[in-house]
Amino acid sequence: MTDIDGYSRPATRRTAARLTPGGRGAVATIRVAEGLGPEERGAEFQGIDPLFEAANGVALSQQPLRKIAFGRWGYSHREDLIVCRISADLLEIHCHGGNSAVERILKDLEEATYQVVDWQTQLTLSDDILQAECQETLSRTTTWRTTQIALEQAGGLLRQAFQELVWTTDEATLLSRLDNLIHWSNFGLHLSNPWNVVLTGRPNVGKSSLINALLGYERAIVFDQPGTTRDVVTGETAFEGWPVVLADTAGIRQDAHALESQGIALAQARLRTADLQIVLLDLSQAPTQDDFELLRQWPEALVVGNKADLSMQWDEALPENVLQVSAKRGQGLAELQSEIVRRLVPEVPPTGTAVPLNPRQVAILQQARSAGEMTARRAVLSKLLHGGRDLV
Template sequence: MSSGGSLSFAQVTPVGRSAITTLVLVGEQVAEVVSSYFQPLGNKTLTDYPLRRIVFGKWIHPDGTFEELVVSRVADHQLEIHCHGGMVAVEAVAASLVKSGAKQLNWKELDQLQFGAELPYWKQAEQLLPQTTTTLSTQLVMEHAQGEVEQILQQVAKFKEAGQTQEVRQILKPYEGASQRGRHLIEPWNVVIAGKPNAGKSSLMNQLVGYQRAIVNQQPGTTRDVLRAQTVIHGWPVEFVDTAGLRQGEDAVEVAGVEMAKGQLSQADLVLWIHDLTDPWEAGRIEQIPHQQMLVIGNKADLTTEVPDWAQLVVSAQTSAGIDSLLELILETLVPGFGNPDFKVLFSEAMETKMREISI
């Protein structure tokens, strides 16, 4: 531990109201400082109790008022305080500690302090937990926090030692490109909906996210700002961006919207190009669209039975026909192989590099 003689602490439970709040304290003088406020029930002092024992008592503030709380020394220089979750009680305890020269950190900084500059991989994964927004992402982060990668690396080391390169390759293959995917379990995929005015982009976005968000209008060019809405497809967070139609608008507000749309397109993980099936197809138009990946979707399938060559899928944003297939197609395009039994994710690029290096 690199904290030296100083004392640091952090609240490790979420800030705000909760039943119990936990403070973790790290430093050589931890028992000494805490003992100056904490009086265990009975006659013993804190250090009379063995490590890991849960000790109930009173935290006596300088003004004589007190809180009842629980203290546990988890290691020689590490201690936990569990107190009532009310903000006031926690702040009062934190204030006493700060008064005694302790440094208040956030829990990430405290982890850093305990583990040095390089956090072990499982700890890095654990730190992502509060940022996960879907059951899938929480589950995958948990698997990593429990040491999935360490186990793989150990397995690989054994096969390597035995000269079984075929097995090494087999184990590591599913992890190729896996950190890109992992990033998008925390940060949503960015999918931009583009196409000519009136193609039905805003209507489609409403269908994709399942509620009215974008303004739909018969007057071309209604969507002037870039509108965003998040949804989840099979556990993957996806942010849809509804753009102004790409045409030369006469009024300045709309022109600004069009410029913004172009910027959004080149940054998007996926562009959905929406074309009205009752409009003649202009092949040249999509060639000018900056994009990394694009799906061309024919909309207003309720108005025609025609399924033209240019469309990868036809849908109706009015009747919602084809919307489920579109959601599937979007996910297949963004996360190829998702759902396969050997589908893997990683949560850091460094880990992917490490896996690549070990395979050589």
């Protein structure tokens, strides 16, 4: 069975999933979800009691909650590991990080009638959709800075904010709280999805050299022949702790041939969806009509003048506040990175600020804000904690 969110629903709620990435590692973690019905409560994990011999002599199903227990796992191939019952029906197994150990334990659990699934699928079975969403966001953060903010939300901050929305009876207070959350929507969505920055400019202004300099490695091919870059070349990095995808696009000019024109069309499409456009000029050459057309087409773009180490060939036509850099010599790159961050993240939420994390949450908040009556707003907001996947 496949749910609307794209994950396959297992046939049973009794599941086992590897939480840590595959491959070599010091420690791997497997989460076991019992998923028993009300009539079966009290019998959690009894089916796998024979698999674990605890050093403290207590059966696995009787181990105290939130306490680690050391012991040996398995029948013929004994594996030293620790277990922890993190709730009445959730168990974590921490074993050697090698694939063979993990696969052997999962095989034992499968024989004990637990269905082996991936961790995302296991999360979809949770009755706590908000916690599942927080965990999903955490798994996709790529920097310490974004992870810390996501952890704060997962630690109860976002739940408290959503509960306050649902319980608020004063319309003015409700609208104020809605507006505060919606204000941080774009920021929250980027915690797990990098900001996109696209470089554009006419051929040979140094886009490929600049993106390589910003990334710190050679991602784009540098060549002095116009039309070298025909596809969109991307590289991921982080500026001041914020994840960014930089895109190097085909040089834009009026007299491009057919194949080059296809690359230009791709560049234009990428520019339209970017969080920030950078128009790159070559300061060592006199301006052309292509330069002026790009400046006209992208008036909100960050304008950067490259090759500032060479003789200046622009006159009074040079735009105000242009950032002058030299991709070859590294001149002005720190200032450019700071300006990129200022444009992408003009403000950072103070500690303790609730931030929505995914499109479902944002869609519900926006629908509640546009609802005409208080009763309708509260009905929509109840989906924040109890479902509402139809809004994704």
